[in-house]
Amino acid sequence: MSKQTNQTVHEWMSLFMHRSMRTWGQFAKSAGLSMPQISILMQLHHKGICGMSQISEQFEISNAAASQLAEKLVQGGYIERTEDPNDRRAKVIQLTAQGEALIKKGAAERHRWLDELIKTLSASEKEKVNQALMILTEAAKKLESSEK
Amino acid sequence: MSKQTNQTVHEWMSLFMHRSMRTWGQFAKSAGLSMPQISILMQLHHKGICGMSQISEQFEISNAAASQLAEKLVQGGYIERTEDPNDRRAKVIQLTAQGEALIKKGAAERHRWLDELIKTLSASEKEKVNQALMILTEAAKKLESSEK
C-alpha cells in the first residue's frame, strides 16, 4: 500500500512540476527578472529573513554571486538589506512590500491552473483532496523543522 | 468548502514548489547542465517527441535560442535530432537512453523527500493521500487533453 502511495505521489509530482516550472519561467520573464532572482525572492517569501551565507548555501553558489544577485534585487526595490545587529559583519535581507507583492502575484498565476482543476471535481472529491493535502502539508512542516 | 480546498492546495503547492526548485537546480549543477537544458529534457520526457518550434513556443524563446540549446544537448548525447519525415524543413528531437536515464535519476532524487514524508504517515493517512492525488492526476490529464 505504501508502494502504491509513493507511485501516485510521484506521478502527480512529475505532472505538477513540469507545469509549474514553465509557469515560473514565464512569470519571471514577464516581470523582467531572471530565474535565480525569482528563486531568491521565493526563498525569502518562505523563510521571511535570511543571511547572505544562507543564500549562497541554499543555492550552492559563491558568496560573491549571492551578493551580486542581492544587489540587483535591492536596486530593483524587491528586497531590503540591513546589518545583522548581533554580528555586524553579517547582513540580512528580506522582501520589501513590492517584493512580497510580486511573489504573491506569481503564486496567484500558478494557482489559476490548480483552481481550474479543482473546479472540475465533485464536492466529495474536493473534500478528499483537501484532507489529504492538509495531511501532507502538516507532515512536511514537521519534517522540515526536525531537519534543522 | 471550495474556498477551503483552494487554500489548502495553494499552501501545499508553495511548500512543494519551493523545495522542488532548489532540488532541481542542485541536480542540474551536479549533472553539469543548466536549468534551461534540464527543462528541455523534462519537456521531452513529458511529451516524448517535439518539434523545435514547440520548444521555442513553450519556453518563450526565439527559434535561434532553442536551436542552440538543442545543439548542446545533442553534443552531450542527451537528445537525438532527426528530420521530420512529413516535413523536411522540420526537425524533431527526443531523449536518448542517456537523457532518459538522467531525467529519471533527477526525479528519483526529488522523490526521496516525498518518500520520507510519506513514511511519517499512518496507513489510513497514506490511503487518503493516495486517493486524493489519484483524483488530482486524473483531473489534470483530462484538463490537459481538453486544452489542446
Next chain:
DNA sequence: GCATAAAGTTAAGAGAACTTAACTAAAAAG
C-alpha cells in the same frame, strides 16, 4: 591584545543564454 577566521563586497574575466539579422532549404500559394 594580536593573529586568525569569518561575512560580505568589489573587480575582472569566463561562460551561457539570449537576441536580431542574414541565410539555406523545403513547403504552400498564386
Next chain:
DNA sequence: CTTTTTAGTTAAGTTCTCTTAACTTTATGC
C-alpha cells in the same frame, strides 16, 4: 513555375550569472 511563407541554423554581439582573487570590517582563539 514563380513567389512567398515557414522551419531551422549560423553569426555577431549583448546581457547576465558565476567564479576567483583581493580587500574591508568584525568577531574569535589563544
